[in-house]
Amino acid sequence: MPDPAAAAPGWALHPDRALPADPVTRPVARQILEATAHLPIVSMHGHVDAGVLARDEAFGDPASLLVVPDHYLVRMLVSQGVPHDALGVPRRDGGAVESDPREIWRTFAAHWHLFRGTPTRFWLEHVLVEVLGVTERLSAATADAAYDTVAERLREPGFRPLALLDRFGIEIIATTDPASADLADHADLATRGWGERVVPTFRPDAVLHVDRPGWADDVALLGERAGVPVGSYRDFLRALETRRWAFVEAGARATDHGHLLADTTPMSETDASAVFASALRGDVDPAAARAFSAHMLFEMARMSTQDGLVMQLHPGALRDHDPHVMASRGHDVGYDIPVATEYVHALRPLLTAFGHHPGLRLVVFTLDEDTFSRELAPLAGVYPALRLGAPWWFLDSPDGMRRFREAVTDTAGFANTTGFVDDTRAFLSIPARHDLSRRIDAGFLARLVVEHRLDLDEALETAVDLAYGLPRRAYARHEPDGTPHPS
Amino acid sequence: MPDPAAAAPGWALHPDRALPADPVTRPVARQILEATAHLPIVSMHGHVDAGVLARDEAFGDPASLLVVPDHYLVRMLVSQGVPHDALGVPRRDGGAVESDPREIWRTFAAHWHLFRGTPTRFWLEHVLVEVLGVTERLSAATADAAYDTVAERLREPGFRPLALLDRFGIEIIATTDPASADLADHADLATRGWGERVVPTFRPDAVLHVDRPGWADDVALLGERAGVPVGSYRDFLRALETRRWAFVEAGARATDHGHLLADTTPMSETDASAVFASALRGDVDPAAARAFSAHMLFEMARMSTQDGLVMQLHPGALRDHDPHVMASRGHDVGYDIPVATEYVHALRPLLTAFGHHPGLRLVVFTLDEDTFSRELAPLAGVYPALRLGAPWWFLDSPDGMRRFREAVTDTAGFANTTGFVDDTRAFLSIPARHDLSRRIDAGFLARLVVEHRLDLDEALETAVDLAYGLPRRAYARHEPDGTPHPS
C-alpha cells in the first residue's frame, strides 16, 4: 500500500496521481500513461493572448500571473467571503483595489485548503511544484517563500513565453481572436518562424449578436479590416468571408462560437437582411436578435464548407449572472453559469444541411453533462461532420473527464471525440491540463483492459490517438471535398 | 495480475469479462455469475421477424445477417465517413449500392477499431468468437478468413433459426407485430409445437398516430383483419379490442408503444371521436394528432386492465433526425436520436386512473438516463402497476447498465424492475446481451456484498431473479383481478 502521507514533508507530485488505485488496474494504467506522457502538446483551443507570445517578455509578478486573471480561482475565494478587492480584481470605475501582489498572494495562499478536491488544486499544484519549483505545500505560513520562489523563477529567460512553448513541448497553440483582429502579432510571430506553432482562431461572437452593446461599432471595424464597408446584410456576409480567408492565410484552423443556445435555424435572406438593417438603425428586438444569432451559426457552417475552417460551438453559459458584479468588474470574473442546453432540435437544421458534407467539421462542447449520453453521443455517433469536444469548463476535472468517457464512448466511440482540448487562459497550466487528461484516459482505458473489454495493444494505440492523433486530425482545415489541408 | 495481452494471439472471450477488476470484488462477482450463467433466456421484447423463425431457413451471407441490418453498427461507420452505399444499405429509389457481401464485410472489418469501448464490440465479439467460431481478431487482414468461417457456419443445419433457440437456451422469445398482422407465422409455429416459445407482441403505433403517412390505409387494414369496418372512433376502439384478443389467443403477453412523448392525457369521447373523424377525412392538425396519441395510450392502459396484456411504453426517440437520409434510405438506419423526456406529469393521468389496478402492468423504458433517479425510480417505487424496463437503446452498455442499477435501486429496489429485456433485431446477439447483463448485475451485486450492504445469499437469490424470475413475472399476462395468467 502506498503511504499517502509520504508526500507531506516536501511538496512533490506523485507519479501515480489521478490513476485508479486498485492494485489490478493501476499497473495497467501506468503502462498506458507511459505511452503518452512524453507526446507533444496540441493546444487547439485556448485564450492565451497572441501579444504575450509576440512580445515574449518576462511574465509579471506571481499574483498577476496566477491569481488575478484565473476566474476558477477567484470565484472560489469569493464564494467563501474574500472580496474581489482583496484579490486585486480591477474595478471598472478605477476605484482602489489591492495592488500589492504579495498581499494578494498571501490571501490566496491562506485559502489553499478551499481547493481540496478541485481541478484547480490539481493544476496549480502541478504549476507550482513541477513548473515553478515550489517545495513546501502552500499555506499562510509558506506564502512568502513560495512567492519569492515563483517571482525569481519568472525572471529567468527560460520562463519567457516562447521558451515555455519549448519547455512544455507545445507543438502548436491556437489563440482566440475577434473577427476584426488585425492579426499583427501573428504576422510578427510568423516572420520570426513561429507561424506554424502559434495560430489564430476566428471568433466572431461580437458581430453575430446584434443586441450586444457596441455591436454597430464592431461591425464597422469588421468592415474596415475586411476592406468591405458594411451597409447591408450582403456586405456583412462578404466582410465575414473576407476576414475568414484572412485568418486562413494567417494559419487559422478553426472558428469559435459562444452562444447561449445551440439553435442553428436559418432565416430567409430577406428576413436576415431586415433584422440586420433594423439593427444597424439601432432598432433591435430581442427575439429577432436570438433568431439572427441562430441563423448566423448556420451561415458559419456554410462558410466552413467553403474555407474549411473547423467550426467550434460551445453553447449553454448564462454570462454575467450577477448584473451588479458585471457593472463593477466586467465580464469573465467567475459569474458565467451553465444552463440546461438542448442539442437535438437545435442542431438539426445545421446537421440536416451540412452534417454529411465532407468539408465541414463541427466540434461541439457542452457545460451540461446531462446531454452526454442522451443527445451528444447519439448525434456524434452518426453524423460524419460532428465531433465532441473535450469535457470543458466546470467538467475538466478528474471525475468530470471520467464521466465523459463513461457516458460518451458507448455510442460515439473514441474516434468521434476530438481528444483533449485544454481551453485555458492560464498559460502555465497547459501542461498540467494535458497531463491530467492523459492520466484520466489512461485510467479509463486500463479499466476496459482489466475488464477484458479491450486488448492492451488497442488501449495503447487509443491512448496515443486521444492525446495526439485525434486533436491533430480534428483540427485540420479541410478542402471542400474533405481532403485535410496539409499543415 | 491478469495478463491482459494474453488473449491477443488467438481470439477468445475471457471468462471474467465485464466483471469488476479489483481483487476483492471479482471473486464474489464470479460466484454470483455462476448462479445465473446457465439459466434459460427469457427474451420478451425483440424485433426478430416471426417469418424468419417460421420459415426456419439458413441465414444468408455474413454481411446481410450481421452488418447491413444492424443500425448500431451502420451508424458508427457512417459517422466516420463510410457511405451507406458501401455498407449495402438499400436505397428507396432502387439505386445501386454495394451488393457483394464480401466487400461489405471487408469494409466493416477494416473499421473494427471504431467499436473499441462500445457495447457493439462486446456483442459482436461474443457472436463472432463464441457463436460462430472466428479465431482471429477482426481487421482488414483477417476479414476474408472470418467471412469464410462465418459463411460456412451459417450453412450448417445447427445454425438455422429454430435450432439456435435451443442452442442459445431461449425459453421464450417475443416478436413485435403490427396491430393488423395476420399472425400466420405464429399460427404456423404453434401448429408445429413452438407456440409457447415464440409469441407475438401487439404494436399498434401505426394506427395510433393519425398524422402518420398511410394512417388511413393502416386503419382500414386493421378493420379488415378485425372484421370490424372502421367508420368511426367507436369502431376503431372495437377493432383494437378485437385484435388485442386475437393476439392474446395467439399467445401474446404484451403490447408495445413507441411514442415521442410519454403523455397519457385522456380526451373526452366526443373530442376523440371528432379528431378521429377529421383524420379519416384527411384533415389532421398536428396538435390534435399529438393529443390523440396521448389519449390512445390511456385507452391502451384501460384495455390492458381488461385483457391483461402487459403494456410496454418507450418514449423519447426523435425518429429520422435527418430528413434527407429518411427520404433516401427509410426508417431505422441509425438516425433516431433521444430527447429529454418528462414522465412525472406525463404518466400522471394513466397512473391516477390505473396505477393501483391489479390487472395492469405498465413497463416503462427510457432513453433519457437523467430521469432514472429523479422520476422513474420514485414513480416505480410507489405505483404497484409500474415496472421499469431494462436500460435500453444507447444505454444497454456495461456502464449504462451499471448506472441504471446505481441510480434506480435506491428508490425502486430490484423488484420494481423487469430484469433484463434485450430489445434487438440481431438474433445471433441475444445470448451476448443476456450474458452482458448478467455480468453487470453480478458486478453490481458483488459490490453490495463486499461493501457489506447485502449478504451473499441475498445477492445470489437476487441475481437469479434479475436474470430469470423477474422477466417471467413481469411479462405474465394478468386477469383483471391481478391473477397471473398461467402460461
Next chain:
Amino acid sequence: MPDPAAAAPGWALHPDRALPADPVTRPVARQILEATAHLPIVSMHGHVDAGVLARDEAFGDPASLLVVPDHYLVRMLVSQGVPHDALGVPRRDGGAVESDPREIWRTFAAHWHLFRGTPTRFWLEHVLVEVLGVTERLSAATADAAYDTVAERLREPGFRPLALLDRFGIEIIATTDPASADLADHADLATRGWGERVVPTFRPDAVLHVDRPGWADDVALLGERAGVPVGSYRDFLRALETRRWAFVEAGARATDHGHLLADTTPMSETDASAVFASALRGDVDPAAARAFSAHMLFEMARMSTQDGLVMQLHPGALRDHDPHVMASRGHDVGYDIPVATEYVHALRPLLTAFGHHPGLRLVVFTLDEDTFSRELAPLAGVYPALRLGAPWWFLDSPDGMRRFREAVTDTAGFANTTGFVDDTRAFLSIPARHDLSRRIDAGFLARLVVEHRLDLDEALETAVDLAYGLPRRAYARHEPDGTPHPS
C-alpha cells in the same frame, strides 16, 4: 478477502460497511472514518415532533414507531402490492385499517427482501441491530421474535426520547414548526434545560401559498399568534417578522421552505398587496399564487438578512401525485415525486439582491441530481451567501451521496456544502444516517488520497469538518454584518 456470508448466522453490522472494498482504498477509508465515528451529531433539519421530546414518554409499539409513519418504507411495500390498509396507514374517513401492530410488523418483516440495495435497508438494519438489539435477520420466520425484542426495548427508560439524545450523541436537534406554532413544547424543554439542544425551525409554507386549502385560516392563526391582526399585505409581513423573532427567541437557527419551483422573482409591493387582498377575499388565480410564492421567497431572504435566520430551500417535489390516495390517506404517504428543477434563472433575483449580503446564508437542497454539476455547484462556487445542502430525499443513499461529492466538489469544493443534514422523521434512524454519511465521505476522501489528489492530513481535517464543523457553521444564525451569533 472478507467472507461476506460470515454475518449471516447472527445479525451484525460489519465495521467496514459502505466503505470502498478495494484493498488499497479501504484501509485509508477506515482511518478517516475513525476520525469522525465518535463525533457528536448535529441534526439541523428534521421532522421529529417537539411534543415527543417534551412529553418524553416511552415510544409506542414497534409498528407505529418504525413502520406506519415511514413513507420510504410504506411506498416500497405499496409498490409491490401491499395495500395501505394492511400497513395501518389511517384513512381520512376513519374507515377500518389493520390495527394490530404485530400483524403490521409481520407484513413488513415478510417483505424485508424488497429493501435489498436501498438506503432504507441500511438505516433499518442499523436501527434494529445496533439500537434495538435484534439478533436475527428479519423475515416472516423471525418477525415475532424481532417484534418482541423491539417492544421490550422500547419500554426501557433508556429508550425514552430525551435519553436517546444522549445515547445517540445528538448535540443539537432542530424540529420543524409551522409559522403559527405556539412553541410551547420548546418553552417547556427550555425550562428543563434542553433549550440549547432542541431548537425550532420556522416553516411558513402554509401561509406563503395563497392557493392552499385553509390558507385564510392559517393566516388568521398566524396573526393571532403574532398579536398582529392580518387585514393587509403589510400586516402579513409584520406578522411574519414578529413570528420569526419569536422563533429566534426560542432558539431557532433557520427557516425552511418547500416550494414546487425555486423561483424567487419579487413583485412590486402594489402587486403583492393586490394578490394578497384578493386571496383574502377568496379569489385566487393560480398564476398569481405561484408568483406570490416566488415573491415571498425573496421576502424571506430579505428578512433573513435582518434577523439572521439561515434560509433553507428545497424545491422540486410534486406533492401528492395520486389525488385518490391524497383524498383517502392525506399527505406524506409516499406520493411526492421529484420533477426537473431549474435554479440558474430561478435564484437569480434573490442572489442578485442578497447573494453577497454578509447577513444571508441560503442553503439549497435538490431532488434533481442532474443539477449538481450544471447549476448548483457553479452557483454555490461563487455566491458567498449560498451553500449546498446534503443530498436529500431519494438521494440520501450510499451511491447518491457519493455521486453528490463527485459532481459537486470540482466546482464548489467542500466548504460550500453544509456537511451532512439528515432530514428525517424517523428519530431512531438519526445515528444510522449520520453514520452512513460519514462512511461515504470517508470513502470519497480516501479515494482522493490514494489517487494522490489530497494528502491524508487534509482528508482527515476535511472529514471532521463535513461531519461536524460545517453543519455547525452553516446553521449559525448571523448578525446582519455577517458575524455568527454565539450559541
